[in-house]
Amino acid sequence: MKKYLSAFLVLFSVVVIFSQDASKLYLSSGSTGRVYEVNTTNGAVTAITTPSYFNANNGTAVSSLALGYDTVTPNPLVFMHANTASVSTLYKNGQNTGTGLNLLGALGGLTTNNVPGNYYGFVYGMDGKRMYRAYPTSADLGAITGDTTWTNGTTFATDVFFDYQNNFYCIITNGSERYLYKINLATPTVATQVSKISGPVGTVNATANASNATSIGNARGAAYLNGFIYLVSGTETNTNINFYKVNINDGVSSHIATTTVAGSTIGGGNLDLASVPYYVPFNFNCAGATLQGGSFIQGTSSTKTMRIPIINVITPGTYNINVSGADFTTSVATLVVAASSTYIDVPINYTGSGNIGTRNVTFSLNGSSTSCVIPVTIAGKDSDGDGVPDWQDLDSDNDGILDNVECPPTELVTNGTFTGNANGWTLGTGWTYISNYINNQNNGSNNYALTQTLNNLDKVKGSVVALNLNLGAQDGTQAAGSTASLNIKLNGVIYATLNNSTLRDNSNITITMANGATSNFVTYGTNGVNGFNWQNFIIYIPYTGPATATLSFEMTSANDDWALDDISIKAMICDTDGDGIPNYLDLDSDDDGCVDAIEGGANFTNADLHTATGIIASQTPNQNLGNTVDANGVPIIAGAAGQGVGNAQNTMLNDCIAFVCPPDPYAAQQTWWLPSGTNKVRIDFQTGSAVLNNPASGFLGQGTFNGFEGNTTVTHPVTGELLFVTDGNVVYKGATGAQATGPAVGGTNTSEEAAAVIPDPQGVLGRDFIIFGNSAANSPGGLLSAKYNLDTNVISGVTSVLPFNTIYESLEVIPHTNGTDYWILVNTVDQKVKSYLYSKASGFNSTAVSSTDVSNLAGASSSAIAVNSFISWDPRIAGKLLIARHNKVGLANFNPSTGALGTWVVKVTVNSAVNTVDQNSTTGYSAAISPNGRYIL
Known part of the structure; x- marks a missing residue:
């Protein structure tokens, strides 16, 4: 009766129950x-x-x-x-x-x-x-x-x-x-x-x-x-x-x-x-509940079984168990409970959402006050949804390139091997460096701490901190009877406690895990050991805390001692394209629009691709080699060793673009075209010397023998193949010689710098471009932009970005240091050189970022004022900009990170008495700085 009353009082605590009344007929x-x-x-x-x-x-x-x-x-x-x-x-x-x-x-x-x-x-x-x-x-x-x-x-x-x-x-x-x-x-x-x-x-x-x-x-x-x-x-x-x-x-x-x-x-x-019946047909033993089938993994929806021990089965039968909790599907499990049942297995479904860590799941007997609130841990991410958590997955985005190849791990712990000293650590009472390890043999220790502040914890693989350490345990008197404990904390949270008991045997060193952490630690002992007995093991900590936090080892002891060595935590920091997604999780690490699975070192094609699943499915593009993987999470099609990194992190190469070159002897890298009105002029470099060679028929030539000044050529960054050429108005494709279809860009081909070209930051690298056309020609003009698709050889989206009558004939483009944006520089009619930002996010911004004064030559004609202007930049001398204007040539400082222009410092001035003013002004028609930065050409 007393056993019955204990259960009853827990369940119905609103009243006092007398033994002569309750549970009797x-x-x-x-x-x-x-x-x-x-x-x-x-x-x-x-x-x-x-x-x-x-x-x-x-x-x-x-x-x-x-x-x-x-x-x-x-x-x-x-x-x-x-x-x-x-x-x-x-x-x-x-x-x-x-x-x-x-x-x-x-x-x-x-x-x-x-x-x-x-x-x-x-x-x-x-x-x-x-x-x-x-x-x-x-x-x-x-x-x-x-x-x-x-x-x-x-x-x-x-x-x-x-x-x-x-x-x-x-x-x-x-x-x-x-x-x-x-x-x-x-x-x-x-x-x-x-x-x-x-x-x-x-x-x-x-x-x-x-x-x-x-x-x-x-x-x-x-x-x-x-x-x-x-x-x-x-x-x-x-x-x-x-x-x-x-x-x-x-x-x-x-x-x-x-x-x-x-x-x-x-x-x-x-x-x-x-x-007064016993209205609860059986009792839950909540404390004994265990999750069957391993931990839940963030990003992967799955169903597992919670095994809940039951006692006092008074009424066998079929019962409904309600399940509810954050990130778990609210459900009802119908279960048969027999008189001999000692547990129930309740299926619970994790939706895959929410952060890693612990949340409470409630299990309640339908229609009864009997319930259990059981903490369930979401142990880590599974970014690719293949069932292998990132911290165990050798290929966390299933692109076939192993994570350690895409991003070699970076050590976060300073001097975790205590090589020669304990630099990098803060040593609390008793912690002492001895011969390449650290130890504490202080008797009566009370939470004496060894600490170090770590950075980049937000970049650990799969949001699981894998703390590797070598632990030494020693009985302080080399005998039984004393104790010691060691709390391992990160960001103030205890995740593991090591204990040395009063015994001296083969199992007196034990570990207790907390807050969702797990470990491969194996109980061991100090029996028969004089000095420290060591074990290397790993503690896996589900971590959602700040990027910077303190790792601490807090020792409490009577006489027993602890020692530490080989402390290590590694993170995956590499991010080639700077988009905030580390390479090992980025389906397109160089942001060129071509997925890593294709650009890796193997020869996979579009036929091998699958739509990505899991957390990474939200990326664009979102294709990989699929979820048919081996036990280590590597796509079987890639083999256990995976594929090499190939061009997956080379922003200059795009393996999704097929470059088709005409047959010899007119290979594209040997033959360039220059627009001439509606025709094209071909220059043949086969013999090593530039030869004008326009055949009477065929697709490679048939044009006049005259080209215009303002041509811009775009070449393959590795092979030197001519991809296309433009005069700011028309475009010719290098592989075929065919003129692009679509509207004209709108630039003037007689302008000194009629055209400039940048990759389209919102397009596919190597295929999509932005062409700028300068419409100034003997009089001020405007700046236009257009999109060009090399694959289809089509111009589209012609837009006026700076209005007519606002700029002269000079034009330059300079890459931003962020790798995605560009600076556009022009000489404006208010006698300045100005820089404008073209960003991946919003395109051309018509408000100048910076400017520097560049004055006109007094007495020059209106035509000479519009014409004789030139801007030149060399990436080998990224901080300098050459500006030629009329009879003067000089340099200005330039910051590719901010677009800021310094003062134009004139280096060359031409004032010939035998020339007219306009003749002197032609000095600024074209100029360049030498590759070593020592000469103006």
Whole structure:
């Protein structure tokens, strides 16, 4: 009984439960006016004397009986009782409640709902097929409907009772058979058949007052207790009563006993049964719950099993277990619990979302207060969704290039090997450097710490800090009897505690993990070892803290000692394109629009690609080699060793672009074209000297022998092949010599610097370009831009970015140091050279970033003012810009990171007395700085 009460008190702590009341069956007799305790094994009855009211004959006031908790003034258990006739007084422990039943029908029995919730402590009864509430307020809840059996049947035993899910039960007789029905208080007018009753209770005795071991003619009281329905029947003798029980799950009934109370007519009047059932069919042992099948992995939805031990199985049956928690699918598991069951296996589904770490998942028995809140750890990311977490995955983005090849790990711990000293560490009391390791042999230590502040913790692989260390343990007196502990903390959180017990054996060094951390540590000992006994192991810490945090080893000891060496944490920091995605997770590490799976060292093609899954699926492009992987997470198609990095991190090469060159002797790298009006001029370099060579037919030439000044050629960065040429207005493709289709760019081919070209930052590198055309020619013009697709040889999107009459004939483009944006430089009519930003995010910004004064030559004609202007930049001398203007040539400082221009410092001035002003101004027509930066050419 004490064991039972402990469980009951935990579950229903709102009241105090007395052992003489709880979990017992009680009988009331209107004939004797007494209440009895019933032995459910043999049917013996014992008259009760507490409350004192029942130590007397109460007559018909105890014809119907309910036992339970008082919802009005929560209290120890109370008896509710009344006569069965209408307009009867309802008593509570013998006291008039003031609630008459005059609004209700003739209630053959009462029952109290003892299930915590909305109906807790309410008293109910039935008259025929109608339900009534009797307490704390009376109400007619309406007629109850059901199936054909219900409709055509009659109520048998008008007494009613509840189970643990607020289901209200009654028995229906239909012909020669009886059925068990339930009605839920949430829908009190609908009855649902539970089972057909077999055994004596299911066998109809034709004589209403006759009951025996094999059949029953009447049931004057019923109650539910611990998985069984108990019924009591009067007999023809009035001195005997029969007890029966029915299994609530399957309807199988049995006769318990025929009971006689000497000298009384106990069975001669109304009878009723009452109980406070054990409404929880079994108990969870929450502390013993374990997750089967390993940890959940962030980014991968999966279903695993939570095994929850159970005890005290009172009512075997089929039960619904509700599951809910952040990042877990709310679900209901239907499980069969047998009398012999010691655990239940509940499936739980992780959605794959949310951060790594621990969150609580609630498991509750449907309709009951029984529940468990169990912490579940999401151990780490699985970025590619292949089922192998990143911290174990050798290829975390499934591009076929192993992670360590894409990004060699970077050590975060300074001097973790304690080579020659303990530099980089902060040594608390007792921590001392000795011969290439650190140790603490201080007796009476109390959280004495060895610490180091680490950076880039946000870049550890898979958001799991893999702390590798070599631990030495020593019994300080080389004998048993003392202890030591070592807390390992990151960002102030304890993830592991090492302990050296008072013993000296083969297993006195143990580890306790915390906050979701795991380890490959193996228990070992100091038995027979003089000095430190060492073990190398790894602690895996699911980490979502700041990028910079403190790693600490805090020692507490009596006499035992600790030593540390080879402390290491590595991160994957490489990010070639600077997009914030490390190379080992970046499907396009150089941001050229061609996926790493293609640009790697093998010869994979588009036919080998699959749409990526997992966290990386949100990238653009989002293709890899698929999720058919080996045990280490490497795509099987790539082999265990994977493919090389190839051109995956070379921003200058794009393996998705096929460069088609014409056949010899007119190979593209040997032949360049210059536009000439609507034709093209071909210059042949086959012999080593530039030769104008325009054949009369064929696609390589047929043009005039004259080209214009303002041509820009774009070549392959490695092979030197001519990709295309433009004069700021038309474009010719190097591979075919064909003129691009689409609108003209709008530049003027007689302008000194008629065109400039940059890769389109929003396009595919090597295929898409932005062409700038300068429309100035003998008079101020404007700046236009257009998109050009080398693959299709099409011009599109022509846009005026600087208006007409605002710039002269000079034009230059310079790469931004961020690797994606560009600076556009022009000479403007307000006598300045200005820099403008072209960004990947928003294109050309028409507000100048910086400017420097470049004055015109006094007396020059309007034509000379517009014409003689030139800007030149060499990446080998990135901080200098050459500006030629009229009769002066000079240099200005330039910052490719900010676009800032310094003062134009004139180095060359031409003032020839024999020349006209306009003739002198031609000095600025074209100029360049030598590659070594020493000469102006």
